[in-house]
Amino acid sequence: MTDKLDLDHLRQWIGRTNEASDIVTAQLVKGLRATLFMEIGEPKPDDAAPFTVHWCLAQPVYPMSELGPDGHPTRGGFLPPVPLPRRMWAGGELEFFDALRVGDEVTRTSRIADVTMKTGNSGVLCFVSVEHLITTPRGPAIGERQDIVYRDISTAPAAAPAKAPASPRLAQHSESHMADPVLLFRYSALTFNGHRIHYDRDYVTKVEGYPGLIFHGPMQAAFIVELAAKLHGGKAPKKFSYRGVQPLFEGAEFSVNANDTSAGMELWTANSAGQPTMKGTAVW
Numbered sequence: 614m615t616d617k618l619d620l621d622h623l624r625q626w627i628g629r630t631n632e633a634s635d636i637v638t639a640q641l642v643k644g645l646r647a648t649l650f651m652e653i654g655e656p657k658p659d660d661a662a663p664f665t666v667h668w669c670l671a672q673p674v675y676p677m678s679e680l681g682p683d684g685h686p687t688r689g690g691f692l693p694p695v696p697l698p699r700r701m702w703a704g705g706e707l708e709f710f711d712a713l714r715v716g717d718e719v720t721r722t723s724r725i726a727d728v729t730m731k732t733g734n735s736g737v738l739c740f741v742s743v744e745h746l747i748t749t750p751r752g753p754a755i756g757e758r759q760d761i762v763y764r765d766i767s768t769a770p771a772a773a774p775a776k777a778p779a780s781p782r783l784a785q786h787s788e789s790h791m792a793d794p795v796l797l798f799r800y801s802a803l804t805f806n807g808h809r810i811h812y813d814r815d816y817v818t819k820v821e822g823y824p825g826l827i828f829h830g831p832m833q834a835a836f837i838v839e840l841a842a843k844l845h846g847g848k849a850p851k852k853f854s855y856r857g858v859q860p861l862f863e864g865a866e867f868s869v870n871a872n873d874t875s876a877g878m879e880l881w882t883a884n885s886a887g888q889p890t891m892k893g894t895a896v897w
Contacts, residue, residue: 618696618737623728626693626741631723633671637662639715641669641803648799648832649839650790658716664842664849665835666713667747667755671721672805682820684807693728695739695763699821700808702830703740703762704856704891707838709849711754713747719754722746726758739763760856766821781887784870786844790836792828792867800832828861833882833891836869841878841895844871848897850878855893 639656645663646653656662675686688694713719727742740762747755790796797811809816810827817823834855842849858881861867865885872879877896881889 618730618739620728620730620739623693623695623739623741626725627728629691629725631691632720633673633723634718634720635671637666637670637713637715637717637719642666642715644799644803645669648796648803649835651839656715658714660715661712662714663835664709664712664838665707665831667719667721667745667757668831668835669803669805670719674805680807683816684809684813691723691725692743692761693725693741695741697737697739697763697765699764699766701762701827701860702857703760704830704854705757705759705834706852706854707834708756708852709754710756711749711751712849713749713754717749717754720748722748733764736765782870782881782883782889784868784872786840786871787868788836788840789866789868792861792863792865794826794863796832797826797828797863800829804829804831823860824862826863828863828867828890830857830891833857833861833869834893837871837880837882837891837893838895840869840871841880844878845897850895850897853880853893853895855880855891857891858889861890 642656642662643653645666649663651663673686679687681687683698685700724744726744729740731738740760743759745757745759746753801811810821811829812826814826817826837855838849838853861882861884867885868883870881870883877894879894881892883889
């Protein structure tokens with residue numbers, strides 16, 4: 614049983630800001646390239662990093678005594694103390710202005726933009742939107758809106774995805790990889806993400822009721838952005854908007870897909886049954 618959600622109280626967090634800084638290192642770039650199945654190479658100063666390397670930078674660091682049961686910091690602080698136990702990325706939007714490079718000193722300025730509530734099939738949902746601006750001494754590099762969703766744990770276990778979709782989506786461009794526990798661990802380590810749904814099978818199945826370890830939303834988005842850029846001569850889109858559709862679980866192949874459109878590209882990840890797990894659009 615969770616505490617009653619007091620939306621008026623949570624909306625008092627709107628407008629709160631936070632700032633953090635970090636440095637893009639060659640070792641970080643190597644690790645992220647390896648995790649995203651890119652050529653690792655030997656990154657040198659001024660070499661471009663993967664487009665979403667900012668998700669690995671300046672992550673909050675708390676003592677073990679200040680972590681909640683899900684592995685995240687206890688509720689409150691910069692993010693509002695939403696009293697719902699399940700937390701995931703719901704989606705967001707990225708704008709790319711300048712590449713982050715090895716040796717860059719990066720500053721992330723964050724602001725709570727909105728807190729809203731709605732009722733869905735799984736009960737009450739609370740959405741927290743956070744705006745980020747990533748800058749270097751050259752100026753703005755990335756603008757971002759990140760949407761986080763909180764919800765309760767239902768009394769029934771979370772259902773696994775259906776084994777066969779009615780009509781798998783056809784893609785003009787597609788890549789496939791294996792979603793194994795080592796891949797999830799590597800990304801959790803790179804992003805200093807203690808959320809137990811990504812590495813603790815007992816927790817995710819017995820406490821949160823999912824059928825297996827859950828693939829990170831940001832890592833799905835990272836794969837999508839890299840494919841989109843690869844299909845456009847290595848150039849990141851001006852804007853990439855995305856939303857999670859359903860969880861992607863460990864233990865099977867997943868695909869990263871793209872179709873050309875008159876405005877840019879439609880992009881998505883899909884599970885082994887061909888069902889979309891994240892959808893997005895990109896424009897150049």
